[in-house]
Amino acid sequence: MVFEQREFDDAEQLERYKTLTYELRCLVCQNQNLADSDADLAADLRREVYRMIREGKSNEDVVDFMVARYGDFVLYRPPLKAKTVALWTAPFVLGIGGVILLLVQLRRRPAAPMATSLSDEEQTRLDALLGKNDS
Amino acid sequence: MSRYLLPLGIFIALVLLLGVALRLNPRLVPSPLVGKPVPEFSLELLRAPAQTLSRGDLTGKVSLLNAWATWCVECRREHPLLVDIAKAGKVPVYGLNYKDQRPDALEWLRRLGDPYVASGFDADGRVGIDLGVYGLPETFLVDADGMIVHKHIGPIDRQIWETEFVPIIERLQGGSG
Helix, strand or coil: CCCCCCCCCCHHHHHHHHHHHHHEECCCCCCCECCCCCCHHHHHHHHHHHHHHHCCCCHHHHHHHHHHHHCHHHECCCCCCHHHHHHHHHHHHHHHHHHHHHHHHHHHCCCCCCCCCCCHHHHHHHHHHCCCCCC | CHHHHHHHHHHHHHHHHHHHHHHCCCCCCCCCCCCCECCCCEEEECCCCCCEEEHHHHCCCCEEEEEECCCCHHHHHHHHHHHHHHHHCCCCEEEEEECCCHHHHHHHHHHHCCCEEEEEEECCCHHHHHCCCCCCCEEEEECCCCEEEEEEECCCCHHHHHHHHHHHHHHHHHHHC
8 A cells, every 4th residue: 555645634535535446447567456556657547536536526527537548457357348348247147157057067967876776797707806706 | 079069169158259359459448539639738847937838839730749858768769759859840748747846847858859840747746637647758749729639648750750640630630731
């Protein structure tokens, strides 16, 4: 976490600042959000978020501002679009598919196996193995 | 035998997918600004603080806008090519001196040559944000209407220049006569 002195009118603004910097991605260190990143650009973007919140802009305004400049990439929660349908649905499709596959496999497997009797030849071999050839 | 085909097929598909994805550069974030007009801006000139560089300076002809800074190592590598491009005189090159110190930037231009018709001095990086700059150097190709036609992130080398920029520039300049 990087801390900068910020002053807000109320707790709600502070919460929004926290949420936004938490959910916007830093473009320089790509696996960090704005709140965590030490990068110069992240500091500048935090400053922009702060400025916009103080100016009374809504969360959507701030997000739109970032997306207009850096694309959907800045969002840790990508929007559901034609391009991202696979991204959003794949986990569910794969999960449900996996469960179905598992059920099918379990069903196919006989529940109580080996209820059959041995053939004569097998019985002879079994007897032989158990050392019953004398009797 | 055939029961192994499905898992094998899935495995191969996964390997191909991951193989392709490994080759992509995650640092290259496609800019949403390509195809959009250059945002309005006004910056004091690096060389002459009393004068400004603004969106209007970029319109009326095909031009390049190159974001650079003296603290950017790759910019230094790219610089000689920019000087050559400026010398060739086909496209004017404008500079966006991003989050830099004025004396350093002036010294850089004095030592390495100044390819820029003019460089805007973006001390706090505010215009850089409007242009979606996130990793220097970045070069925007702007058409006569002030639209961003192409953006290259990272240093341009001769090959990138010939393959990415020149064809677009020739098409744009050919179209306007």
